[in-house]
Amino acid sequence: MIGRRLRFAAYNLLVWSVVLAIAFPLMWMTSTALKPNAETFAVPPTLLPVHPTLEHFVRLIRETPFLVYMANSALVGLMTTALVIVVAIAGAYGLVRFRFPGREAVAHLVLFTYLLPAVVLLLPLYLTVSAMGLANSLFGLVIAYTTFCLPFSLWLLRSFLAGIPIDLEEAAMTDGANRFRAFIDVVLPQALPGIISTALFSFILSWNEYLYALVFINVDDRKTLPPGVLTMLNQNQNVEWALLMAASVLMTVPVLVFFSFLQRHLTRGFGAGAVKG
Amino acid sequence: MSSVLLRRERAIGIALLAPTVLLFGVLILYPMLQSIWLSLHRTNTLTLRQNWAGLDNYADLFADPAFWRSFLNTLIWTGGAMSLQLVVGVGIALLLHGSLVGRALARGLVLFPYLLPTAVAVLVWRWLFNDLYGFLNSVLLRLGIIEHPLAWLSQMPDAMISVILVGTWKFFPFVVIAVLARLQAIPDALYEAARIDGASRFAMFKDITLPQLSGVLSIVVLLRAIWDFKEFDLVYLMTGGGPGIGTQTLPILVYRQAFQMLNFGRGAAVAATMCVFMLLFFAIYAWANRRLVVSDR
Amino acid sequence: MTGIRISGLSKVFSDGTVGLSDFSLDIEDREFVTFLGPSGCGKTTTLRMIAGLEHPTSGTIHFGSRRVDQLTPRERNVAMVFQSYALYPHMTVRQNLEYPLRKRGIPSEQRAAKIAEIAGILRIEKLLGRRPSQLSGGQQQRVALGRAMVRDCDVLLLDEPLSNLDAELRAHMRAELIQLHGALGRTMVYVTHDQLEAMTMSTRIAVLNQGRLQQVATPDEVYRAPVNRFVASFVGSPAMNFLDGHLDLQGGIIRFRAPALSVTLPASRASELRTSSTGQVVAGIRSEDVLLGTGDDKASVRVVERSGHEALVWLDAGGSRVVVRTSADSPVRAGEVIPFAVRPNRVHVFASDTGTRLVGPC
Numbered sequence: 053m054i055g056r057r058l059r060f061a062a063y064n065l066l067v068w069s070v071v072l073a074i075a076f077p078l079m080w081m082t083s084t085a086l087k088p089n090a091e092t093f094a095v096p097p098t099l100l101p102v103h104p105t106l107e108h109f110v111r112l113i114r115e116t117p118f119l120v121y122m123a124n125s126a127l128v129g130l131m132t133t134a135l136v137i138v139v140a141i142a143g144a145y146g147l148v149r150f151r152f153p154g155r156e157a158v159a160h161l162v163l164f165t166y167l168l169p170a171v172v173l174l175l176p177l178y179l180t181v182s183a184m185g186l187a188n189s190l191f192g193l194v195i196a197y198t199t200f201c202l203p204f205s206l207w208l209l210r211s212f213l214a215g216i217p218i219d220l221e222e223a224a225m226t227d228g229a230n231r232f233r234a235f236i237d238v239v240l241p242q243a244l245p246g247i248i249s250t251a252l253f254s255f256i257l258s259w260n261e262y263l264y265a266l267v268f269i270n271v272d273d274r275k276t277l278p279p280g281v282l283t284m285l286n287q288n289q290n291v292e293w294a295l296l297m298a299a300s301v302l303m304t305v306p307v308l309v310f311f312s313f314l315q316r317h318l319t320r321g322f323g324a325g326a327v328k329g
Numbered sequence: 330m331s332s333v334l335l336r337r338e339r340a341i342g343i344a345l346l347a348p349t350v351l352l353f354g355v356l357i358l359y360p361m362l363q364s365i366w367l368s369l370h371r372t373n374t375l376t377l378r379q380n381w382a383g384l385d386n387y388a389d390l391f392a393d394p395a396f397w398r399s400f401l402n403t404l405i406w407t408g409g410a411m412s413l414q415l416v417v418g419v420g421i422a423l424l425l426h427g428s429l430v431g432r433a434l435a436r437g438l439v440l441f442p443y444l445l446p447t448a449v450a451v452l453v454w455r456w457l458f459n460d461l462y463g464f465l466n467s468v469l470l471r472l473g474i475i476e477h478p479l480a481w482l483s484q485m486p487d488a489m490i491s492v493i494l495v496g497t498w499k500f501f502p503f504v505v506i507a508v509l510a511r512l513q514a515i516p517d518a519l520y521e522a523a524r525i526d527g528a529s530r531f532a533m534f535k536d537i538t539l540p541q542l543s544g545v546l547s548i549v550v551l552l553r554a555i556w557d558f559k560e561f562d563l564v565y566l567m568t569g570g571g572p573g574i575g576t577q578t579l580p581i582l583v584y585r586q587a588f589q590m591l592n593f594g595r596g597a598a599v600a601a602t603m604c605v606f607m608l609l610f611f612a613i614y615a616w617a618n619r620r621l622v623v624s625d626r
Numbered sequence: 627m628t629g630i631r632i633s634g635l636s637k638v639f640s641d642g643t644v645g646l647s648d649f650s651l652d653i654e655d656r657e658f659v660t661f662l663g664p665s666g667c668g669k670t671t672t673l674r675m676i677a678g679l680e681h682p683t684s685g686t687i688h689f690g691s692r693r694v695d696q697l698t699p700r701e702r703n704v705a706m707v708f709q710s711y712a713l714y715p716h717m718t719v720r721q722n723l724e725y726p727l728r729k730r731g732i733p734s735e736q737r738a739a740k741i742a743e744i745a746g747i748l749r750i751e752k753l754l755g756r757r758p759s760q761l762s763g764g765q766q767q768r769v770a771l772g773r774a775m776v777r778d779c780d781v782l783l784l785d786e787p788l789s790n791l792d793a794e795l796r797a798h799m800r801a802e803l804i805q806l807h808g809a810l811g812r813t814m815v816y817v818t819h820d821q822l823e824a825m826t827m828s829t830r831i832a833v834l835n836q837g838r839l840q841q842v843a844t845p846d847e848v849y850r851a852p853v854n855r856f857v858a859s860f861v862g863s864p865a866m867n868f869l870d871g872h873l874d875l876q877g878g879i880i881r882f883r884a885p886a887l888s889v890t891l892p893a894s895r896a897s898e899l900r901t902s903s904t905g906q907v908v909a910g911i912r913s914e915d916v917l918l919g920t921g922d923d924k925a926s927v928r929v930v931e932r933s934g935h936e937a938l939v940w941l942d943a944g945g946s947r948v949v950v951r952t953s954a955d956s957p958v959r960a961g962e963v964i965p966f967a968v969r970p971n972r973v974h975v976f977a978s979d980t981g982t983r984l985v986g987p988c
Contacts, residue, residue: 060428075438081456171603176367202352202353222677233729297456
């Protein structure tokens with residue numbers, strides 16, 4: 053009796069200690085972002101801010117190009133995701149529902165791109181994009197980002213669509229819908245949570261990317277967040293760690309959005325109960 | 330004959346895939362070929378004129394000790410990071426598989442590092458590693474484990490170890506997700522039957538859990554090995570490849586050759602060599618795991 | 627008007643398996659035809675080809691004078707009830723029922739009227755605002771039926787619609803379907819593996835096995851005069867009893883001999899014999915045509931199952947198992963050895979190798 057409850061408590065304690073240890077760097081990041089500099093550079097440093105302050109966030113927004121970087125990152129992310137999602141939905145639906153010569157070849161092609169290092173494509177893409185006059189342009193980044201967002205989205209959407217029973221489309225077609233309308237009326241609503249997850253994931257991939265952004269863009273007001281914020285690190289002799297931590301906190305926002313979406317939408321059993329197993 | 334309907338289905342299928350294939354061709358396949366082309370030429374960066382160089386770039390490369398050092402570094406980084414990611418990932422997946430209070434929250438927290446921008450991860454850890462004000466040094470000093478603050482990133486072998494540590498923290502959640510999903514698919518009935526048969530906890534792990542996980546683990550090892558091998562951002566941002574070329578990996582070498590030394594041919598040659606090596610690895614791995622079929626269903 | 631004519635229909639799947647082989651059938655307007663058979667026999671494949679969800683490898687299908695086998699489902703104007711119901715989960719019941727009408731461009735007042743009518747017939751008026759996931763199995767089934775009925779198409783296809791329901795609900799729905807067929811006056815093609823459904827609801831039954839049509843006839847005929855051993859064993863519950871033995875044809879007298887049973891078949895049926903079989907055959911006899919307590923042959927009683935209104939007696943007759951249906955107050959007990967006999971004019975004789983019927987009851 054007691055043994056069981058003790059084991060339960062010990063287990064929870066152990067696991068939560070491990071989880072908190074993993075999450076510690078992020079807590080430290082947030083803590084530093086909210087500490088006044090005096091506390092940050094105190095030796096030994098305090099765990100939690102004694103006098104929390106938002107001054108670093110204010111400085112970040114007022115005195116650095118942070119918001120510009122953020123706008124650029126958001127734009128690139130949105131454009132890439134919009135393009136990729138449309139192409140990937142069509143491609144995934146084609147792979148899942150239709151038979152045609154070369155189908156297996158395309159599936160293997162997608163798999164193959166997972167083996168590809170970005171450094172292989174980096175130079176040729178840079179030369180091509182420059183030749184097109186798109187160096188230092190966000191469109192150039194969108195082109196580059198498609199190379200990894202598309203295969204990934206295709207792979208994800210494929211498994212989402214494959215999980216939708218084909219009965220529903222067959223019923224719609226029997227009811228008088230053509231192929232396209234059956235897709236819009238029946239498949240799309242079912243696939244929506246999957247599509248939104250994929251879109252968020254693709255946006256995050258784009259938001260997080262560093263190397264292409266570093267190479268393709270040299271003009272400060274076109275930079276995206278990762279290279280932009282990192283140059284702030286290397287700029288001065290005295291590294292403004294508090295500012296950097298504040299920047300880090302703000303850069304984490306899309307991930308938080310993603311998580312809250314996951315919690316709300318993927319737990320609802322949308323399709324359950326309408327189709328018998 | 331049903332050829333009318335069949336032909337229509339084929340046409341629609343091809344039409345749906347056409348944009349994807351087009352983008353793949355233009356943005357991935359063609360640049361790949363360009364890369365090979367570049368590696369076989371010497372490019373004058375000012376005029377962008379290209380002169381045939383045959384395999385000279387490769388010959389220069391293989392004669393350069395810096396290349397081999399980078400190769401070795403890449404193997405050390407990949408081997409170390411991947412192994413730790415696996416061990417930590419499996420361990421934490423097992424821990425999270427029980428009846429935990431606040432399970433959803435715990436899983437979310439564990440997943441976080443994987444979804445962060447590498448830039449953020451690096452900033453946070455470099456701050457933690459900071460020699461003067463970093464948290465790690467202060468804790469270790471206070472516990473008396475070290476006498477002087479450590480320069481985590483500016484001396485070897487500490488730098489490589491630090492990079493592997495951060496690489497583990499950043500990427501192990503991928504292993505957790507994959508393993509956890511598989512763990513949850515193992516029917517409880519198997520464990521219950523084993524318990525009735527009198528198996529110990531360890532025996533159940535060895536005889537039920539591990540065999541069930543073997544498929545997932547094969548795939549995870551392959552993917553992590555490939556992704557760690559080609560990782561640029563994390564290593565470069567942590568140490569820049571330093572101290573010296575102590576942590577310089579092949580991807581960093583490509584970047585340096587192509588964009589700092591402006592030696593396009595050599596950069597492309599390193600990239601091509603990387604690809605060949607990875608393909609070789611993939612082929613050997615796939616052959617060794619013949620029963621493993623990557624199903625497209 | 628709209629009969630269905632199927633000629634030489636076959637289906638070979640992409641992995642080489644033969645789903646259906648040379649299937650031909652004429653379905654009259656307003657018939658209720660059931661495709662009956664075990665799983666994998668081709669019944670669902672045939673139905674889906676009628677619907678247009680599968681493409682035939684060869685053969686044709688006509689609705690009336692219109693050739694349809696190259697048309698999409700939409701163009702064929704059929705209605706179908708799926709085994710899984712396939713209700714649109716993100717739509718309410720009303721929207722599910724409305725969907726076929728909207729796809730045909732029916733204006734909204736007519737839609738509302740039709741839905742009200744169908745909902746009334748199927749007694750689902752109270753469910754119109756709910757989502758499929760909020761309905762019970764039986765309710766979902768009726769909504770699926772409603773969605774198929776809401777259009778005035780001439781052909782209604784049903785793919786094992788009752789298989790997910792419990793026994794009591796199934797019995798209830800069988801009766802409802804029979805009534806519906808009478809009321810709607812549409813051609814109905816029904817697929818099932820349950821011989822009771824086929825027997826009670828159909829005007830004709832088409833029995834299939836391994837992609838081939840075995841027999842097409844009224845339920846009565848399929849029961850009394852099965853054309854081969856497979857049909858005989860599939861239709862009827864409890865299943866027909868089979869005994870291996872010999873057939874002797876001597877001097878115009880046919881005698882069937884098995885280790886435990888010997889019976890002389892009526893002389894009038896000597897003419898039915900298509901081969902001079904003095905060889906191995908299988909005799910089939912239904913459980914209600916075996917008499918206990920009389921006769922020259924003996925068997926031991928293994929089990930007696932009493933179900934209140936009748937008793938099923940399981941006999942061991944020389945190594946063969948024979949099930950006998952008898953009245954509930956029969957004094958027979960397990961372990962006894964009792965005499966038994968069969969009604970000679972109800973014995974079927976099948977060839978051992980092909981299973982074709984050689985001699986049948988009159």
